[in-house]
Amino acid sequence: MSDAPDHRTESRPVKPIVGVFLAAMVALTSNGAAVSAHHSFAAEFDFQKPVTLKGVVVQWEMINPHGWITMDVTGEDGQTARWMVETSNPNGLMRLGWTKRSLKPGDEITVEGYKAKDGSNTANAATVGLADGRKVFAGSSGTPAGTPGTNK
């Protein structure tokens, strides 16, 4: 991991994201993912309601104060529902190596996170699993330590 790229000091194009994502995972596992931003996690999301969303990326918006993944999730009944998934503050994710190019429409992902208290199709991502099996940290405002669906 010591050669994990820091793309602020590298020349473009940014190095492949693999190493960065792995590094992000180390950060997750070594630190427990309690990261807060400008608002309260508990006011928006319910950590008693973990959720796993498997679906297809419609849009990835790397905007402050939180990034948003729009994704279509097909349920067991074959119905497709659109979900909005909040990620951590982009500045933090960028410092872990994420960019606006990290997710593309059509990418198959699995999000593990927590549902919004208001019952809408909104969730907070703790991790994002990519099609090739890698799982990356996306922890958001105050994501509880320990990640749903993982062995932590």
Add this chain to the structure above:
Amino acid sequence: MRSALLAAAICALIAGSRLLPLSAQRTPPPAVAAGAGLPRLPDGHPDLQGLWLKSAGGFQGLFIGSLDGTNFAAPGGGRGDGRGGRAGGGPPAAPRYEYTPEAEAERQDRLKRGYEDPEARCHLPGVPRSLDQPGGLYPVQIIQDEKYVALLHEAMHDVRIIPTDNSPHPKNYWAWDGDSRGRWDGDTFVVDVSNFNGRTWLDMAGNFVDANEHVVERFRLIDRDTILYEATVTDPTVFVKPIEFRFTLKRVPTDQQILEYSCLEGERSLQHYTDEDGGKKRRAK
């Protein structure tokens, strides 16, 4: 130019030594070992410039540091709420709030109205919340000359351009960040902050101040890579005794840069707040 700087230095010396027992609220800290080896500007004052990050309290500095997950912030844990922590330079100092009875009721009320936290609405955090951001998240860039120490905060793109001449606070001016006037007390940069507009909270947990808030901040470079930050917050209509903040800022390696944090432009979270936190949605069963 050189004579101008000399004049400035002389002025600062005069102002700092004889004329200014501005705040008798605190006794000066014990002198640092002569401050030897500290970077200094030509006017002789310690050079606070650079990119700085509050040492991790509860948040472990996750977002800064090398990408292998190591954390350059000072070792030691915190309480998990982003403040305090055994940052190098002193004992942990989580603020202890002692409210007047009326203010305590208000605080309990605000605890249930997170929807109204101004920072959740992307407003300026105020002082000292602008520096007391969750450890390891948002750095602050300091640029300094003989007339100003400027704090450019990543969080909320909050800015304080603090004059070093200890000039008086203005009249008829009420701001989220108040009005900051600084002076050098030896090697410590002391800032008197007044003229608050009474709208800020101190954290997400409903701790608050009103327009009677008054802050004395002390910035002291304790080694090349560490600023000890202390703030004393008084507010006679809210607290029965002053609130003390104390933590360190660690220098961020120069391969990192400050980024833009455009909160208001992309805020979408408040719409999901439920009535439990003062929001507009009902809590789903």
Add this chain to the structure above:
Amino acid sequence: MTWGRVVQLALCSATIACLLAAPASDSVAQNAGRVAPFAPARLWDGKTPDFRGIWQVRGSADQNVERLVVDPPDGKIPYKPEALPRRQQNYRNRATADPSLKCYQAGLPRATYVPMPLQILQSPGNFAIVYQENHAFRVFHPEGRPHFDATDWWMGDTRYRWQFDTLIADVVAMTDLAWLDQAGNFHSTEFHVVEKYRLTSANTLEYEARMEDPMVYTRPWTLRTTLYRVMQPGARIIEDECLEDANGVRHHISPSDPRNLLKADYSRWKKPAQP
């Protein structure tokens, strides 16, 4: 504060002001052979031109940036035909759609010519601009490292260098949500701005910006304007933060407007607890 101290500080300030205002003769000599008609004062490193101060444009370019266009010669932004409909749509909706009305950061180069002052902060090796409007700021990073373009910013990512006494800044990674003026002139995320800052006298700072955007414009275009030093004694950048009205709409409010002061709501504090 005693009167003696006031007088002393005033004298100090006056002395400093006089000394700073005096032309630095060695700088003049250094630049005698160059094209630059004005040799600026230097920072304490003896080299870096000193642009510090509070500056502001005059005029109404924020209403329509085409008032500042010096290239092309017809003074029009060279839109691609397919980009014009969005410009017209923006114009029609300008009373509500201008991001500036929502208290968003102005973006570039608009932040320079909005009718609000800016302050240049500088020390050897450091250069930053604080814009009063919406307390936006830019930290200029030296060239030599690539742009940080992991996302689209409102104020872009800036890299700069000095060319003699002119600061040249290269700015990319800007959101397409920003407008260039109140008239709805716009750009895409491919927007690329090269700025030039040059002192033309002790109290005038020339600003030039060259814009290119292959998605929106047929060719690069250039604007030029002058920033004037704000000379009032004691002038400062003041806090510009918007307040929400009852409908949640934000409005700019001066810190000197008494409505910005929230008097403690003691009635709520004293309200008996609900059963």
